[in-house]
Amino acid sequence: MEYMLINHTDPNGPGPAPGTPEFEEFMGRWMAYNQKLIEGGHWVAGASLAPPDTATTVERANMEAVGTVDGPYAETKEVFSGFYLIKADNLDIALALAKDMPVDTGFIEVRPVAFRPDA
Amino acid sequence: MxxxxxxxxxxxxxxxxxxxxxxxxxxxxxxxxxxxxxxxxxxxxxxxxxxxxxxxxxxxxxxxxxxxxxxxxxxxxxxxxxxxxxxxxAILSDAPLVGGANDLIDDGDISLEGSGTSQLRLMLLCCHPALDPKSRVALTLRLVGGLTTPEIASAFLLNEPTLAQRIVRAKRKIRDAGIPMSMPTSIEERLAILLQVLYLIFNEGYLSSTGESGLTRPDLHSEAIRLTELLSQLTDGTPEVDGLLALQLFTMARSQTREDIHGDLILLTDQDRTAWDRAMILRANNVLNGALADMSPGPYQVQALIASHHANAASDDATDWPMIADLYLQLEQMTGSDIVRLNRAVAVAKADGAHAGLSVAESITTLDQHHRYHAVRAELLRLAHRWDESLEAIDRALERQPPPAEERFLNRQRQQVQTERAD
Incomplete structure (x- = not known):
């Protein structure tokens, strides 16, 4: 199966500033995590998203685009900040990988992929 | 039938x-x-x-x-x-058709040998943390307990479509999210949820026994015991599983004396101890002793130990209340629960007097909305001869809409306090 790991984190939450040694260490953890997914045969795709103030939301209703507004879909403290698309035999494996992700503080939603046209 | x-x-x-x-x-x-x-x-x-x-x-x-x-x-x-x-x-949302063609060849293997580990994994699947808590209960009774959907609905006094929907949704999530029926890496975490589910089913037995509609409801006490026994076999007598089993057996042994013929509550003090099921108490003692011998304590074993002190005492007066108060303290430290502290207050009052019990009860700040908190305070205040405050606590308990049997009990309490005050 394929699962999407969807990160919801607070952009103003704790985290080291770029250029500091702590930041190097922080990035190192993410690189190691990516490597683990690749070597484990789990990697399909992944991305870290630009902050929510760069987001634009398009609304559709009744099969038509009805509006375009500045900002992310849901205004909450946590925002959709990145995702992984992974292969895993079952939910337990996907959950174990999600629990290992080096997110400092936040939520990781795990959702099965129903259909992917390029797969 | x-x-x-x-x-x-x-x-x-x-x-x-x-x-x-x-x-x-x-x-x-x-x-x-x-x-x-x-x-x-x-x-x-x-x-x-x-x-x-x-x-x-x-x-x-x-x-x-x-x-x-x-x-x-x-x-x-x-x-x-x-x-x-x-x-x-390609069918998008169809159930994934698992396995290759071999699966469809009837090899005639109909042996039930080795079903134990499959059954344990099925039980643990029903209690997967990715399922919502209400579904876990329904699914366990349905898939492991073999109860029908109407039976479960009537046991929980729920309407059948609601319950059926809950089961369908849970089964769909298992299928679509790919929840596996495999041994979890942390069996402790999963076992804790499963025990909670079995405990809940057992407690729900009280609800089903007081139904008025004359329907024959499955006895959830017996179902919970049956499933806990099964789990005990499948996990080779894990101490907390046996702790829960002993607790259920002790409780069951006294269940006939808990209410009078009008459905009114009879307090432990006033229960007819000769009517307790001795054989079941002996069995519970054996199960509990086996669990305790493993020296791996946990909250269910402590609760069972408390129940065993009650079940084995010749009378209310002969009960080892200081020991029970101490066990409640241990339980409180394990669970951090204020309900447990409330029970400790009662035991402390029995051991060291109403004032000592009251000071424990009054250290609780989170239970103001619970009728039982005020009912317990009312009783302790009565024992301390603080009649007016006791009556006031009874009023507060009644305001919080207790179940009918407790409401009748509180009204009798009020009369008693008034009589005692007049003397």
Missing amino acids: TKVEQAVTRLARNDASRVLALLADRFGSIDVADDAVQEALIAASATWPERGIPLNPAGWLMTTARRKAIDRLRADRAERDRQEKAGAL
Whole structure:
């Protein structure tokens, strides 16, 4: 199966500033995590998203685009900040990988992929 | 109930989950396995009255359900082939058809040997943290307990569509999210949820025993005990599992004396101890001693130990209240629960007097909305001869809408306090 790991984190939450040694260490953890997914045969795709103030939301209703507004879909403290698309035999494996992700503080939603046209 | 109906119910309760677990392992789908078992049970009800009850009903169920599962998978496959031939898109939301062609070859293996580990994994699946808590209870009773949806609905006083919906949704999530029926890496975490579910089913037994509608409801006390016994066997007597089992048996042994013929509560102090089920208490003692010998304490063992002090005491006065107060303190430290502290207040009052009990009760700040908190305070205040405050606490308890039996009890308490004050 394929699962999407969807990160919801607070952009103003704790985290080291770029250029500091702590930041190097922080990035190192993410690189190691990516490597683990690749070597484990789990990697399909992944991305870290630009902050929510760069987001634009398009609304559709009744099969038509009805509006375009500045900002992310849901205004909450946590925002959709990145995702992984992974292969895993079952939910337990996907959950174990999600629990290992080096997110400092936040939520990781795990959702099965129903259909992917390029797969 | 006719003989056949009894036999089918027994089959559903005792053997269906073994068969279901084995088929789910074999065909990789809870849905397919559950439907097959249900269809086989329906077939039993339909054909046994004429053909007679087979000598080995469990074997019959395995053979019949297995054949129904294979029929269903063959039909699904044929339908998929047909649609693919018709040029339809690949079926997007169809149940993943698990396994290769080998799965559909009937190798005639109908052995029920080794169903134990499958059954344990099925139990743990029903308590997966990715399922919502209410569904865990319903699913456990349905897939492991072999209760029908209407039976579960009536036991929980819920309407049938609501309950059916809950089960369907849970089964769909298992299928679509790919929740596996495999041994979890942390069995402790999962076992804790499972014990919570069994504890909840047992406690719900009180609700089902006080129903008024005259329906025959499954006895959830017995169902919970049966499932806990099964879990104890499957986990080779894990101490906390046996702790819960002992707790259930101690509670069950006293259940006949808990209410009078009007359904009014009888306090432990006033219960007829000669009517307690001695044989069951002895059994509970044995189970608990076995658990304690492992020296791996936990909250269910402590609760069972408290229950054992009550069950084995000759009278209320002969009860070792200081020990019980101490056990409640241990339990409080394990669970951090203020309900436990409230129970400790009662035990402390018995051991060291009403004032000592009151000071424990008054250190609780989170239970103001609970009628039981005020009911306990009322009783302790009465024992401390603080009549007016006791009456006030009774009023507060009544304002918080206690269940009818407790409401009647509180009204009797009020009269008693008034009489005592007048003396």
